[in-house]
Amino acid sequence: MRLNHIHNDLHSKHPKLWNAIVVTARTLICKPFGHRWTRFEAVKYGDFGYSRTCKICRMSHGRDRDIDTYHETHRQGGWNKIDKP
Incomplete structure (x- = not known):
């Protein structure tokens, strides 16, 4: 079985369970060491x-007309905007 x-x-x-894994990865890896974009x-x-997209926590970083936005996706809720991490 592939990853x-x-x-x-x-x-x-x-x-x-998936959301718990993502939040844990974001807290333990991305916050102290930075995102892997x-x-x-x-x-x-x-x-x-x-x-x-961050390879670890799957956060999305968009840039349109020099305006940066950060989002994460959820299957049922769509896009959720995040303040700059």
Whole structure:
């Protein structure tokens, strides 16, 4: 079983456990040592600037017209805005 399959299984079948893992990773790894960002890529649909994602805690960082926004996704709630981490 590949790591992606484990991630998808946890994310879809055990959302509370997955959220606990993400919050723990964000607290123990990303807050003290910094986020591990992917490269900026153009948003696929529309002209909404560029975005990147933290490889560890899955937080999204968007940049549109030199305005930075941070979001995290939840399956049922959509996008939740976060203050600058």
